[in-house]
Amino acid sequence: MNLKWYFLFCIAILQSVTVIARSSGQNPGPKYYYLEDSTRSLRADQALKAYVNGHFSPLSTGALNPGFTNSDYWLVLELDSNYRKEQGVFVIDNAHINEIQAYYLDSLHEEALTPRYVTGDFHPFAQRPIQYNTFAFPLRQKTTTYLFKIDKHFESLQAPFYLTNYARLLASVATEELLNGIFTGILILIVLFGLFLFLNTREKVYLYYAGYVLVITLWILSNKGIGFHYLWPNSHFFPSRARPLFAMLNIVLMIGFLQSFIQQPRKSWFFIPLKILQYFALIICLVIICPVEYTRFGQYSNYVQHTMSLSTLALVALFLGSIVEKIKQGSRPALLYLVATVVLLCFAMLESLYHLGKVNLPYLLAHYGMFIGVVLEMVIITLGLTMRFNQYRKEKLVLLEELNQQQAKLTDTIVAVQEQERKEIADRLHDEIGAMLSVASLQIDSLSQSMDIQKLYHTRSMMNEISNTVRNISHQLTPIVIEKYGLRKAITDLVDNTNLPSNFKVEAIIIGLEEPMPLQFQFTVYRIIQELVQNAIKHAKAKNVLLQVVEHEDAINIEVTDNGQGVADFENKKEDALFLRSVRAKVAYLHGIMETNSSQPSGMSILIEIPKNY
Structure with a gap:
């Protein structure tokens, strides 16, 4: 940071300022007198007459400081002959006087007085007799008396003043x-x-x-x-x-x-x-x-x-x-x-x-x-x-590091979930389709030896079952119904297909989900609901499941309640707890929040809120 260098440079400059300042002291010759005009009605000739008659008070210091005032003030500067030899300047060292009228008097008996200068805050800066930040008035060598009207009524007035010359002023x-x-x-x-x-x-x-x-x-x-x-x-x-x-x-x-x-x-x-x-x-x-x-x-x-x-x-x-x-x-x-x-x-x-x-x-x-x-x-x-x-x-770096760690954990979870899904698909292909294909193969071998119509029908039925199984697995991997009819229809079909066996019951309440949404967003929400329903039956061993999906203006709320064994029991089993990690990973991906509540001795409720503008 270069501020310290500016400051040091400033100190060096100020060393020379003190020398200049000490040479600009006041000349002991000038005398100052003032008069307070509480009526604010005195004219210049009346003020001059009051000065001649001795109504002005002398100022022992080079400052007029009445503070808050309702009056105007008249100031007289008297110079001796020695000072008039210099090219003098009278400075009123206050930049905020509303109006100053300066009268240069060649005689103390003048009657028609006209101000030589009228300046102040109520006038453009160009009316300053010398272009100076405060008020500087040039003095004439032939003039010994100067009269100034200082107007700052209804305000605070502090007016230090001093005499100098052009060289020192410049x-x-x-x-x-x-x-x-x-x-x-x-x-x-x-x-x-x-x-x-x-x-x-x-x-x-x-x-x-x-x-x-x-x-x-x-x-x-x-x-x-x-x-x-x-x-x-x-x-x-x-x-x-x-x-x-x-x-x-x-x-x-x-x-x-x-x-x-x-x-x-x-x-x-x-x-x-x-x-x-x-x-x-x-x-x-x-x-x-x-x-x-x-x-x-x-x-x-x-x-x-x-x-x-x-x-x-x-x-x-x-x-x-x-x-x-x-x-x-x-x-x-x-x-x-x-x-x-x-x-x-x-x-x-x-x-x-x-x-x-x-x-x-x-x-x-x-x-x-x-x-x-x-x-x-x-x-x-x-x-x-x-x-x-x-x-x-530092705090931002720490938060970024924590975010990276969370992202790494999320990535690990997604990879583990993907591997688990691949394993489940492989198991289904091996256990269901593989077994049925083996039986179908035997049936075809048998048909090659003798044409049995009954076996032919049985083989055709088995091939249809294989086709349906492959189609179901395909739909689970990529639910085509979402692209054709939307998320609401896909969830309804999921519930209907789940209810085909008679040993458990899934009830669905769906509000909204009729307006189009990003396809990837719908896929992820569908996967979350699919896993919640399937795992409530598979892992929690529930007989009754209530699914509630409600679309709000800015979010989608999902609640799945079952009468299964409860979250505490199966969260302790690694193989059964993986589905919770999978769901949490998907919810985190959509920047949602997820809560699990377990009712003892049985039952579980999972609450999820997913923002629509993730």
Whole structure:
């Protein structure tokens, strides 16, 4: 597997990233101020006036992080003269702001303000001033004050920002594209690997796995703005919905994968709650993709987002409960899954804390923590699935070997039965036809000496008997009546011929068998019934036999009941038990099932069900 080589190559690339990242720190000169517009009605000139009058609050950190909010926010960037000498770029490092209006102020007393740039998720990607995954605004050397309106009302807002220049931004873009390509390539390989395992095993756990990795990859791409940049750049509907949609789909597929991977039984305390959460997440997905403008619903939209957060917390609780439950039962896959998930959560938590402005991290962890965590999680789980697949192959080989052994036994039985049938035919030819031919020969010799009409009639009668015997044996070998009239008529003739002697009685009940069926199938079913009836009389020494043949839509049921000595007595005799092996072999050939029941002290019942589409 080449995933480890991709990962090692990725680590080597990341060594150089840290050097680039350390050189892109913030210039201490800029100052930031913000104002919350809870009415969402301020115009740009009113916001500027509020700033001039000192109503803006200073930001001590390079991040605006109000969390879930119903307000708009105004942000002011003040530059000193030293920084204006560089070709600067102001970056708002959040790819998911609905709208940003950027005003470049040459004076603090302007009245008619027009935004220089209007961009965001509600606008095509081409409106970005710089084609960058997040929001990058070029700065002018003559401008000292910049005013930004940030609109993400009824949603969660986290907006870290920093100053850089074109050279560092271009270097960062090149590095990000390389790393994004590497990590995305690894995850796509894992998706293809999961599909490969599914196509080979048809186990849904691998399909859930491939879907889970694909959806979480799409979530990461949308979270980093790559999806909007490259996959849906002209959409004004999907960019703001991509992350919540993929997050909810991730819950759906993660639950399916979890329950399949750890083989959670239905009787588990967590099975039903997880299923309820899974269907609830599907409903949320339908709400998200509903083609309506969700910002019009105000607080209700906020409720949906809070519900999504609660769903995630519920998933974590049920996930941990399910994992711990299976670990206590000694499940190695559950332990492996727990380790993989802990790795992902650690990296995801670090990146989240960075974007919340709570911790300072190296560039690698700050911007690729989620990517790294997902890759590590998937590598660990892939190892577990590979072990599972190898176990599946071993079990399949064992089953194949057992099947071959059963086939060999079946072949041996068929050969033994054929030899027994040949022996019986030879005995009949020798005992019946041979004896009659000898008598007929003597009669013919006698006729050669004297013409006795009585002897002639007797000889002709004997020759007719020989002819009838040969015909009966021929019909037993190949029942021609099946080809001419069908299986039902053949069984009826068999019963009638068996009833010719008066010392036993065979009663037949036949339902169906009127529609045409494959000829070989009819021959085999006839042989089974023939052996059951004949051996009930011959081996079980029965005086009364009841034969029931019922045709259903998808199967044929055969039941033979007699009042003979019982199966226990003659199964102990090798010469008498062979017929059971013969019948079982034929039933197995037709993929049917056979049961024998013995009534003590006498009597036996044999039940057979044969599928019609064998």
